[in-house]
Amino acid sequence: MTKGYDRNQQRHRALNLFGKDLTRRSHSKCELCGTAGEPLAVFEYPPAPAEPDFGRCLFLCRRCSDELGGAAIEQPEHWRCLNNSVWSDVPVVQAGAVTILRRLSAEHPWAKELLNQVFLEAETESLLGDP
Ligand SMILES: [Zn+2]
Numbered sequence: 489m490t491k492g493y494d495r496n497q498q499r500h501r502a503l504n505l506f507g508k509d510l511t512r513r514s515h516s517k518c519e520l521c522g523t524a525g526e527p528l529a530v531f532e533y534p535p536a537p538a539e540p541d542f543g544r545c546l547f548l549c550r551r552c553s554d555e556l557g558g559a560a561i562e563q564p565e566h567w568r569c570l571n572n573s574v575w576s577d578v579p580v581v582q583a584g585a586v587t588i589l590r591r592l593s594a595e596h597p598w599a600k601e602l603l604n605q606v607f608l609e610a611e612t613e614s615l616l617g618d619p
Pocket of ligand 1: 516519520521522523548549550551552553
C-alpha cells in the first residue's frame with residue numbers, strides 16, 4: 489500500500505465523519521437543489537485543504553455534485569433552485585450557488601439578475617477566493 493492510498497483512505501474516513509453533521513445541516517436534502525430522497529454525497533468545495541474541513545463541505549445530489557465539480561451544465565433550468573440556496577446562511581452553500589450562477593450568467597439573464605441581488609457574506613467571498 490502506498491502512502492497516497494493511506495492518505496486517501498484517511499481523508500475518506502474524515503469526510504464520512506462529517507456525514508452525520510451534514511445530514512443534520514441539510515435535513516437530508518441536497519443543499520443546492522433541495523432534492524430529497526436521492527443519495528447525497530459529500531462534496532468538498534475546491535481547493536480542498538490537506539485536512540478535510542467541514543466548512544468547505546456540501547451535501548449534494550449527483551447532478552449538483554457533478555456540475556458544481558465542473559461537468560457541463562445540461563439543464564440550466566435545473567439551477568433555478570439556486571433562487572433559494574443562494575440565500576443560504578451556510579457560507580459554503582452560498583459559495584456553491586454563486587459558482588454555478590457565475591457560470592450561467594453569461595448566457596442566462598435570470599442568473600445574472602440573481603447574482604446582482606444577492607449579498608455575499610465575507611466568509612462566502614473568501615471561499616470563492618476571487619480578487
Ligand atoms: Zn441537487
